Amino acid sequence: xxxxxxxxxxxxxxxxxxxxxxxxxxxxxxxxxxxxxxxxxxxxxxxxxxxxxxxxxxxxxxxxxxxxxxxxxxxxxxxxxxxxxxxxxxxxxxxxxxxxxxxxxxxxxxxxxxxxxxxxxxxxxxxxxxxxxxxxxxxxxxxxxxxxxxxxxxxxxxxxxxxxxxxxxxxxxxxxxxxxxxxxxxxxxxxxxxxxxxxxxxxxxxxxxxxxxxxxxxxxxxxxxxxxxxxx
Amino acid sequence: xxxxxxxxxxxxxxxxxxxxxxxxxxxxxxxxxxxxxxxxxxxxxxxxxxxxxxxxxxxxxxxxxxxxxxxxxxxxxxxxxxxxxxxxxxxxxxxxxxxxxxxxxxxxxxxxxxxxxxxxxxxxxxxxxxxxxxxxxxxxxxxxxxxxxxxxxxxxxxxxxxxxxxxxxxxxxxxxxxxxxxxxxxxxxxxxxxxxxxxxxxxxxxxxxxxxxxxxxxxxxxxxxxxxxxxx
DNA sequence: GAATTGTGAGCGAGCGTTCGCTATAATTCC
DNA sequence: GGAATTATAGCGAACGCTCGCTCACAATTC
Numbered sequence: 053x054x055x056x057x058x059x060x061x062x063x064x065x066x067x068x069x070x071x072x073x074x075x076x077x078x079x080x081x082x083x084x085x086x087x088x089x090x091x092x093x094x095x096x097x098x099x100x101x102x103x104x105x106x107x108x109x110x111x112x113x114x115x116x117x118x119x120x121x122x123x124x125x126x127x128x129x130x131x132x133x134x135x136x137x138x139x140x141x142x143x144x145x146x147x148x149x150x151x152x153x154x155x156x157x158x159x160x161x162x163x164x165x166x167x168x169x170x171x172x173x174x175x176x177x178x179x180x181x182x183x184x185x186x187x188x189x190x191x192x193x194x195x196x197x198x199x200x201x202x203x204x205x206x207x208x209x210x211x212x213x214x215x216x217x218x219x220x221x222x223x224x225x226x227x228x229x230x231x232x233x234x235x236x237x238x239x240x241x242x243x244x245x246x247x248x249x250x251x252x253x254x255x256x257x258x259x260x261x262x263x264x265x266x267x268x269x270x271x272x273x274x275x276x277x278x279x280x281x282x283x284x
Numbered sequence: 285x286x287x288x289x290x291x292x293x294x295x296x297x298x299x300x301x302x303x304x305x306x307x308x309x310x311x312x313x314x315x316x317x318x319x320x321x322x323x324x325x326x327x328x329x330x331x332x333x334x335x336x337x338x339x340x341x342x343x344x345x346x347x348x349x350x351x352x353x354x355x356x357x358x359x360x361x362x363x364x365x366x367x368x369x370x371x372x373x374x375x376x377x378x379x380x381x382x383x384x385x386x387x388x389x390x391x392x393x394x395x396x397x398x399x400x401x402x403x404x405x406x407x408x409x410x411x412x413x414x415x416x417x418x419x420x421x422x423x424x425x426x427x428x429x430x431x432x433x434x435x436x437x438x439x440x441x442x443x444x445x446x447x448x449x450x451x452x453x454x455x456x457x458x459x460x461x462x463x464x465x466x467x468x469x470x471x472x473x474x475x476x477x478x479x480x481x482x483x484x485x486x487x488x489x490x491x492x493x494x495x496x497x498x499x500x501x502x503x504x505x506x507x508x509x510x511x512x513x514x515x516x
Numbered sequence: 517g518a519a520t521t522g523t524g525a526g527c528g529a530g531c532g533t534t535c536g537c538t539a540t541a542a543t544t545c546c
Numbered sequence: 547g548g549a550a551t552t553a554t555a556g557c558g559a560a561c562g563c564t565c566g567c568t569c570a571c572a573a574t575t576c
Contacts, residue, residue, distance in 0.1 A: 085521065087575095110428050112344040116566060126523050127567080137566065193425065196342050211487075233501075240487065241505055244480040245473055255443075255472065269465075273473055277509040317555065319541095348532055358557045359533080369532065522573070531564070537557080544551070 057263050061183035064155045071147050071184075072096035078150075079143065084132040091133070098123045098133055099147075102140055103186035111141065111194045141194065145202060148184065148191040149209055155180050157216060166224035167280070171271045173220055174246065177213075178267040181250040188250040214239050221278065231279035238278065245270050289495050293415035296387045303379050303416075304328035310382075311375065316364040323365070330355045330365055331379075334372055335418035343373065343426045373426065377434060380416065380423040381441060387412050389448060398456035399512070403503045405452055406478065409445075410499040413482040420482040446471050453510065463511035470510065477502050 061067060065074070072095040076088060085091040101123035105114040116137060120130045134140050156176050163169040181188045195206050217239035224230035232238040249256060249266055256266060293299060297306070304327040308320060317323040333355035337346040348369065352362045366372050388408050395401040413420045427438050450471035456462035464470040481488060481498055488498060 087520080090521075108428065110342070110344055112342055113429070115564075117564090128524070128569080129522050131567065132521075193428075196340065196425075197345065237491075237493075237501060238505075240480075240491075241477055241502070244476040244484075248472075248476040252476075259469075259472075261469075269469060270473070273470075273509045276511065277505045279508065319554080322555070347530075349530090352558095360535085360558065361556045363533070364555070518576095520573105520575070523569105523571080525569100527566105527568080529565080532562100534561080535557105535559100538555105539557095540553100540555075542551100542553070545549090546547100 057179060057182065060179045064151075064180070064183075066151065066155075066180070066183040068096045068100050069093070071151075071187075072099060074150065075099075075143055075147055078146070082135060082139075094123075094125065094129075095133055098125065098130065098140075099144065103144070103190055106190055106194070107186050111190070111197055138199070141197060142202060144187060144190055145198070145206065148187050149205075151180060151184060151187070152209065152213065156213065166220060166227050167229055167275070170217070170220040170224060170274070171267075173216060174242070174271050174274070175264070175267040177246045178249050178263050178270070181246065182253075182263040185250045185253055189253075192247065192251060210243075214243050217242050224278065229280060230275075238274075241277075242270075242274055245274070289411060289414070292411045296383075296412070296415075298383065298387075298412070298415040300328045300332055301325070303383075303419075304331060306382065307331075307375055307379055310378070314367060314371075326355075326357065326361075327365055330357065330362065330372075331376065335376070335422055338422055338426070339418050343422070343429055370431070373429060374434060376419060376422055377430070377438065380419050381437075383412060383416060383419075384441065384445065388445065398452060398459050399461055399507070402449070402452040402456060402506070403499075405448060406474070406503050406506070407496070407499040409478045410481050410495050410502070413478065414485075414495040417482045417485055421485075424479065424483060442475075446475050449474050456510065461512060462507075470506075473509075474502075474506055477506070 065071070069092065072092050073088070076083065076092050076095055080091075083091055083095070085094070098119070102111075102114065102119055105118055105122060116127065116130065120127050123130070125133075134143065156173070159169075160172055160176075163172050191206065195203055198206065214236075218235045221230055221232060221235040221238050221242075225232060225235060249263070261269075297303070301324065304324050305320070308315065308324050308327055312323075315323060315327070317326070330351070334343075334346065334351055337350055337354060348359065348362065352359050355362070357365075366375070388405070391401075392404050392408075395404050423438065427435055430438065446468075450467045453462055453464060453467040453470050457464060457467060481495070493501075
């Protein structure tokens with residue numbers, strides 16, 4: 053299971069190309085370049101460059117000239133893929149939202165058992181946010197820059213994700229395997245542990261922690277905090 | 285102990301005015317306004333406005349005109365307090381570093397007991413980052429914008445803080461009250477729980493959680509994860 | 517050869533910063 | 547004590563520059 057990490061990304065279509073293809077399918081109407089063969093690779097390069105620059109200096113400090121140069125497009129070409137700088141922000145946010153809903157939320161086989169359910173959620177969250185690390189970090193760091201509507205949407209999604217964890221913990225409590233004063237509060241403590249993986253990845257990388265190892269550590273940590281005895 | 289929150293800020297000099305006074309004392313040489321009676325209140329207003337605007341739209345999106353207007357200073361007056369926009373960044377970062385070193389690190393009486401030590405660290409971190417919430421959130425969110433040197437400094441501080449927690453956990457393990465595979469990894473899991481308090485305060489506020497209550501919840505959560513039995 | 521895609525100089529707006537100036541407070545001088 | 551002088555603080559229009567974005571045109575594709 054530990055060697056599954058790259059396979060996870062491929063299986064769920066989390067490569068730059070696959071993401072760009074889905075975005076083109078969803079937003080193609082507003083992209084002036086028609087042919088997918090042309091549009092998708094360019095869009096993928098555009099997004100990769102944007103995430104790279106924004107990840108290093110922040111979205112607002114990234115000039116469209118920087119972006120054009122880094123993505124190998126001219127200013128004019130760049131603007132046939134997006135309407136304006138804000139569209140780019142929205143596009144990235146959208147890819148993250150889509151990925152979370154598609155990969156994280158659905159039950160996987162064998163997750164009727166509450167402990168497997170929680171462990172599965174944690175593992176999927178870590179592997180997903182690892183495969184799309186720049187995307188997740190971007191969405192987290194740049195929420196402020198969104199318009200009110202998009203910001204509310206992001207907050208709603210944050211709470212929805214937390215709810216997935218709260219539900220799993222509550223199910224575990226009903227089954228008598230978990231103990232907690234408040235499953236919602238417990239879920240609120242799990243979330244930042246998962247976010248740390250993509251926000252401070254340099255730290256975990258430096259210590260040689262793999263995504264699977266981190267998921268296992270967090271799961272064990274949380275389960276003990278939820279009253280599961282050590283060797284159980 | 286639960287009513288101590290505002291007193292904590294006053295006792296450690298964490299009010300806007302007190303922070304500005306310390307910054308003026310440390311950086312006074314580079315501030316063209318000489319008289320503390322004049323400089324300190326203006327500096328306090330300047331910093332409060334900067335934290336407010338940067339907290340809402342990000343440091344880079346804050347124009348110096350916005351800042352002048354919000355702080356009630358003219359453009360010219362503003363620039364007698366700072367050399368340039370980067371100085372402002374450095375000033376805020378400096379205040380945070382100073383506060384962490386002064387308030388968090390020192391032992392408090394009675395903290396020879398490892399469990400008290402860890403609980404004390406957690407509580408001080410929550411109360412400190414609560415009193416200076418905009419400062420901490422700013423330092424976290426805007427690290428990217430720093431020059432290499434300042435960024436390295438911030439990273440070093442992050443690791444140093446983590447070390448305080450690792451030491452406390454290791455002491456608890458030696459005393460036989462905590463169990464963990466790796467105290468450093470355990471500390472790395474405590475840190476994001478504490479950061480969540482100032483990064484997502486809207487969420488905790490919305491749920492009516494007080495700083496002291498949050499500190500208590502985190503302490504209990506972490507202690508259970510470290511193998512302390514429930515009623516112990 | 518028509519449709520699609522790419523080009524990059526150029527536009528106006530807004531940025532961070534400066535500087536010549538005024539207003540006010542403090543000090544000096546008789 | 548009060549006039550004269552100096553030091554300090556505050557002001558905001560203006561400067562050079564970079565920003566996001568456009569458009570007349572060239573190149574490519576089928």
